[in-house]
Amino acid sequence: MNRPRIIVVKPIIALIALAALIVACVSAPVCAMASGRAAAAAADTIVAGDAGTRHATPVDDTDQNAGGDSGQSAAPIAGPVPNVIITNFTYGDGSVPAGGKFDLGFSFQNKGSVAVQNMVIGVDGGDGLTIAGGTNTFYVPQLAAGATQSQTVPMQALIDAKSGAQAVVVSFRYEYVDAGQRSSNSVDEKISVPVSQPDRFQINDPVIPDDAQNGQESTITLAYVNKGKGDISNVEATMDGKGFDTVSKTQYLGNVASGGSGTIAYAFTPTDSGDLDAKITVTYEDSDGQQKTKEFPVKLTVAEPAPAMDDTAADIQDEQPGTPVWLMPTVAAVAIVVIVVIVVLVKRHRKKKRSAMDEQWDDWQDDQDGGDTPEAQGHASDTPAADDTDRQAPTEVIASQLGERS
Structure with missing residues (x-):
C-alpha cells in the first residue's frame, strides 16, 4: 500500500x-x-x-x-575602596602624668582587596599632647591588601593639660590602583590617652588652742590650699572623738578651684578635764575623680573649769566706789590755775627786782655827777682808797644789771 x-x-x-x-x-x-x-x-x-x-x-x-560582539571587550568593574584602620594602640600603664613623656605605639591594617601605595601618616595630639623630639609625619611606600604595620611616636603631655582623656587624631592618606585606574583616599582615626594632674591639695596641721577649759568653747582650725592645675571636688571634713560636744561634726566644703584656699574651723566644747584625743578626717576627689583621704590626730589638755566667785565677794566688789567722773577735769583745772599763778608771781618778782636796780643806777649816777665838783675832787684826793672802793662797787652792780637786761 x-x-x-x-x-x-x-x-x-x-x-x-x-x-x-x-x-x-x-x-x-x-x-x-x-x-x-x-x-x-x-x-x-x-x-x-x-x-x-x-x-x-x-x-x-x-x-x-x-x-x-566578538569585536568588543567588556570593561572590568572596580572593587570597594580600601580602608586603613587602627587595630591596636599602647601608651603605657595607667594614666600619663602632666608633663610626662611616653611612647604612643599603634598598629594599622589595610582592610581593602587591593594594595595601597604612597601612604602618608600624620599624628595630631591636640591641645594636651605634643610630639617629643621628632616629627608627626611618616611615609609608607606600600601596604598590601590585608597587611598590618606598626608605628611608634614619642609624645609628651603638656604641663597644663587638663585631667582626663586627651584625643589623638591619626590620619592616613594613600593611593591605590583598581580596575586599571589610580585613585586616592584619606582616613582619620581617633584614639584617646588619659592624662592626670598630680595631687597638690595641701592641708596644714591643726592649730590647737592652748587654754582649753572644761565647759568653755574652743576652736581648732586647719588651713588648706590647692596648688595643683586641676580642681578638687567634694571636700568634706569630720571630727571624731570623745570628751567634747560640737554643733556639727561633719562639714561639707564643696569644690576648691586651682589656686583656691580656705580654712576648716571646728568649734567644740570639752566635757571632760584632762587629755582629749580626737581625729579630723578630710576626704575629697582629685582632678581624676579618685577619692583621697587625709587624717590628722588632735591631742590637747583640757584644764579644770575656773572656780565660781562667791556671792559675798561679788557684792563687796560691786559696793566699792569707783572713781568719780568729775574728778579728772577738776584736777586738770586746778593744775592750770596753779601754773597761771606761778607765772604771774614770777613776772612780778622780776619787775620789782628790775625797779630796784634802776634806783641803784640812778643813785650811782648822782654820785658820779657830785664827784666832778671841786669839793668832791678835794675830798677824793684826800681819801683815794675809799673813793676807789666806792667807785668800783657801783660798776660791778651796773655790769650785772646790764647782763640781766640783755
Missing part, C-alpha cells in the same frame, strides 16, 4: 526570508538577534516526510550574541 506524498511549501519560504534578513542586518547586533529568533521559529516548523514528523534543535541566541 503506497502512502500519499505531502509537499510542504511553508518551510522553503521561511528559509528564504531568513537568508534575506541575515544579508540585510549582518552589521547590526540587534538584527542578528532578530534573525536568530526567526531561524528558531523556522526550525520549529513541523516537517512531514516518509519517516514521519520531527522537531529541529533550537538555536542558542547566546552564541549569536557572542558572534555579534
Whole structure:
C-alpha cells in the first residue's frame, strides 16, 4: 500500500526570508538577534516526510550574541575602596602624668582587596599632647591588601593639660590602583590617652588652742590650699572623738578651684578635764575623680573649769566706789590755775627786782655827777682808797644789771 506524498511549501519560504534578513542586518547586533529568533521559529516548523514528523534543535541566541560582539571587550568593574584602620594602640600603664613623656605605639591594617601605595601618616595630639623630639609625619611606600604595620611616636603631655582623656587624631592618606585606574583616599582615626594632674591639695596641721577649759568653747582650725592645675571636688571634713560636744561634726566644703584656699574651723566644747584625743578626717576627689583621704590626730589638755566667785565677794566688789567722773577735769583745772599763778608771781618778782636796780643806777649816777665838783675832787684826793672802793662797787652792780637786761 503506497502512502500519499505531502509537499510542504511553508518551510522553503521561511528559509528564504531568513537568508534575506541575515544579508540585510549582518552589521547590526540587534538584527542578528532578530534573525536568530526567526531561524528558531523556522526550525520549529513541523516537517512531514516518509519517516514521519520531527522537531529541529533550537538555536542558542547566546552564541549569536557572542558572534555579534566578538569585536568588543567588556570593561572590568572596580572593587570597594580600601580602608586603613587602627587595630591596636599602647601608651603605657595607667594614666600619663602632666608633663610626662611616653611612647604612643599603634598598629594599622589595610582592610581593602587591593594594595595601597604612597601612604602618608600624620599624628595630631591636640591641645594636651605634643610630639617629643621628632616629627608627626611618616611615609609608607606600600601596604598590601590585608597587611598590618606598626608605628611608634614619642609624645609628651603638656604641663597644663587638663585631667582626663586627651584625643589623638591619626590620619592616613594613600593611593591605590583598581580596575586599571589610580585613585586616592584619606582616613582619620581617633584614639584617646588619659592624662592626670598630680595631687597638690595641701592641708596644714591643726592649730590647737592652748587654754582649753572644761565647759568653755574652743576652736581648732586647719588651713588648706590647692596648688595643683586641676580642681578638687567634694571636700568634706569630720571630727571624731570623745570628751567634747560640737554643733556639727561633719562639714561639707564643696569644690576648691586651682589656686583656691580656705580654712576648716571646728568649734567644740570639752566635757571632760584632762587629755582629749580626737581625729579630723578630710576626704575629697582629685582632678581624676579618685577619692583621697587625709587624717590628722588632735591631742590637747583640757584644764579644770575656773572656780565660781562667791556671792559675798561679788557684792563687796560691786559696793566699792569707783572713781568719780568729775574728778579728772577738776584736777586738770586746778593744775592750770596753779601754773597761771606761778607765772604771774614770777613776772612780778622780776619787775620789782628790775625797779630796784634802776634806783641803784640812778643813785650811782648822782654820785658820779657830785664827784666832778671841786669839793668832791678835794675830798677824793684826800681819801683815794675809799673813793676807789666806792667807785668800783657801783660798776660791778651796773655790769650785772646790764647782763640781766640783755
